Amino acid sequence: MNDVSLIAENARLKAQLAEIEAALAESREAQERLEKMVRQLQREKFAARSEKLSPDQFHLPLEELAIAEGMLAVAREKAEAALKGKTPGPEKPLRKRNRGHLPPHLPRIERVIEPKSTLCPCGCGEMTKIGEDISERLDIVPAQLRVLVTRRPRYACRHCSGTMAQAHAPEHVVPGGLPTEALIAQVIVSKFGDHLPLYRQADIYKRQGIQLDRGTLGNWVGRAAFHLKPVIEHMRQHLRSADRIFVDETRAPVLEPGNGATRSGYFWAVVSDDRGHAGTGPPIVVFHYAPGRGELHARTFLENYRGRYLQSDGYGVYGKLAEIDRPEGRWQLVHCWTHVRRRFVKRFESDASPIAEEMLRQIALLYRIEASVRGQAPEIRLAARRAHAAAIIEKLKPWLEAQLSKVSAKSQLATDIAYTLGLWTGLTRFLEDGRLELDTNPVENLIRPIALTRKNALFAGNDVGAENWAMLASLVATCKLNGVNPFNYIHQTLRVILDGHPRNQIEQLMPWTCDQASSLAA
Known part of the structure; x- marks a missing residue:
């Protein structure tokens, strides 16, 4: 090996060593951060009463701990790959926790990643497919708002004056207003099931270009509560x-x-x-x-x-x-x-x-x-x-x-x-x-979420608001108890009530009569 080759090899080894040392340093730093967070978490949980976190706050540092663990995992993977002289890649994932457990009702979007060439490097020609590796990952399309346009054509007879036909306009929760029953159901479940106050929901819609203040959202929820009240009263009778x-x-x-x-x-x-x-x-x-x-x-x-x-x-x-x-x-x-x-x-x-x-x-x-x-x-x-x-x-x-x-x-x-x-x-x-x-x-177990909502929303606006809060929270929580998706239930039940469901058949609208699969429960 000549001098030039030795110099090049020496430079390569030095670069590899620097890469390994950097990866190890990054891993050690991530490890130290994680250990520090664990020590802090232990102090906050087991310290004197005046220094402890409340139960409602305790999940916050646990979330931060999980984030730190994810960062540490990446740092370790990079360090291990550097020590082995390989570039970290997805060809042999160490964990497959969710494989085979993603719900079958979710749509599958498949993509096939072919190698750059399927020609045999020995010159034998095209290679034959002998199998494949399949992995499933959970993807998301952000909540998509859409506009439903309803047309009601009018028909008139050319021969008879005054004769006309047109379908009746369906009744809506907000007559002449913007929201569908599905949108109102989403607002209700977000507030009473996911503990997301109306002002935060308004900010989410604003990011999609929809200007809705929390007063408007509250009005929608109140109107829905009026229609759903007979259902909740019947639950109370049970x-x-x-x-x-x-x-x-x-x-x-x-x-x-x-x-x-x-x-x-x-x-x-x-x-x-x-x-x-x-x-x-x-x-x-x-x-x-x-x-x-x-x-x-x-x-x-x-x-x-x-x-x-x-x-x-x-x-x-x-x-x-x-x-x-x-x-x-x-x-x-x-x-x-x-x-x-x-x-x-x-x-x-x-x-x-x-x-x-x-x-x-x-x-x-x-x-x-x-x-x-x-x-x-x-x-x-x-x-x-x-x-x-x-x-x-x-x-x-x-x-x-x-x-x-x-x-x-x-x-x-x-x-x-x-x-x-x-x-x-x-x-x-x-x-x-x-x-x-x-x-x-x-x-x-059912009253704890009220404390979480209390933390997020600070207070109910008045006694009437608190009563409505109690009523709608009852409906959402009972849906969850029965393994029913509260969004689908409220959406469908509002539509059925608006379409004139008989009051004497209210038992048919109870959450436990819903046949939705429990795997869809939110």
């Missing part, structure tokens, strides 16, 4: 006949008319969900708005409920409701083991309490028994509970009473034990009926 309901509440800031300040209203969620014991009743959630959290408000919206069991947390108002005489008999309270567990989790994390640790172990045994009969018939669930859970419950109460006598009466652990014993009748009622659950998770 819920009132349920033998067991879950109830929970959350704060809803409402604008005080006249002074621009906010005051606290409350959304109360009432849920019927029998899927845990293979019940045939449809899952339903109805949100109620009330300007306060007191007993009077709960009595008002629960007045016509005919159920026997009311499953809730330990909030005192529910205890007062159970003292009211009703034609159906007094409410039987069923309390929540999840709320109890949270208290002892805090004690174990803060104090490393062995009493809290043992309590958590016993609660875990109860949930293990529940998991083994989840979704089975009530009699099977009840038999398993009496065979296994009853013995745990029987020993747990005297054990808690003994521990309470040993710890300081002023300690938080004593407060937690007393709280648990105070709810003991409601906590153990699941041993009486296989339809009952150990916790209020079915309603808690």
Whole structure:
């Protein structure tokens, strides 16, 4: 090898080394950024109460962590490719997480990437296709607005004066207005299902050249709510006949008319969900708005409920409701083991309490028994509970009473034990009926999105707005519970109602009568 070749080879090696060092440095930097974010996230979750993120904010740093992980993955791939002396490319992807799992209803746009030449380099002629590699990636076409032009020709007889024929104009949600029922359904689902306030939606439409202020969007939603109100009232009638309901509440800031300040209203969620014991009743959630959290408000919206069991947390108002005489008999309270567990989790994390640790172990045994009969018939669930859970419950109460006598009466652990014993009748009622659950998770999971909407929208404009908010959120959430695409449901239901669907056949318009595939649920 001559000097020129050696110089060229040396330059090539130096360039390759520089490339490898740069790729490794980039990978190390990405790794350090990721580690820093993880440490920060740990501090925010496990630090003192005053420094923690609220549950509603916690998903934000998790999203940023996922973005950082993606950046690190690319940096590593480039570093590995540089070390192997290859250019990073897609010919052998390391992950195929979504392959074979993309829904079949999505349209497929195929493209074929042929090699530059299919001639054999040995001079044998054209090569023969012996197979192919196929990959599927999820693509998107941004939401496309279009204009529907409706023509209604008029016909007249040339021989008879005054005779004319023309199709009647279909009724619309906004007479003579711009939106179709599909557009209004999109606005409703975006606000009440995806927690996107109207002013943000207006900004999205503005980017496509459509000037719509949030007042206009709000007017459309209000008109749709008027037409959908009979559907939601019928849902409420179904819920009132349920033998067991879950109830929970959350704060809803409402604008005080006249002074621009906010005051606290409350959304109360009432849920019927029998899927845990293979019940045939449809899952339903109805949100109620009330300007306060007191007993009077709960009595008002629960007045016509005919159920026997009311499953809730330990909030005192529910205890007062159970003292009211009703034609159906007094409410039987069923309390929540999840709320109890949270208290002892805090004690174990803060104090490393062995009493809290043992309590958590016993609660875990109860949930293990529940998991083994989840979704089975009530009699099977009840038999398993009496065979296994009853013995745990029987020993747990005297054990808690003994521990309470040993710890300081002023300690938080004593407060937690007393709280648990105070709810003991409601906590153990699941041993009486296989339809009952150990916790209020079915309603808690549905009321959390209200908090997210509250963060995004800040407050409802007034009490009437909050009531409409509760009504439409009920419809969207019930669609999701039943595996129904809320956009398709609201779009189609509005059209059917406008076309004159008989009020006495409203049952046909319930979300659970919709036959859409659950894979399409938004």
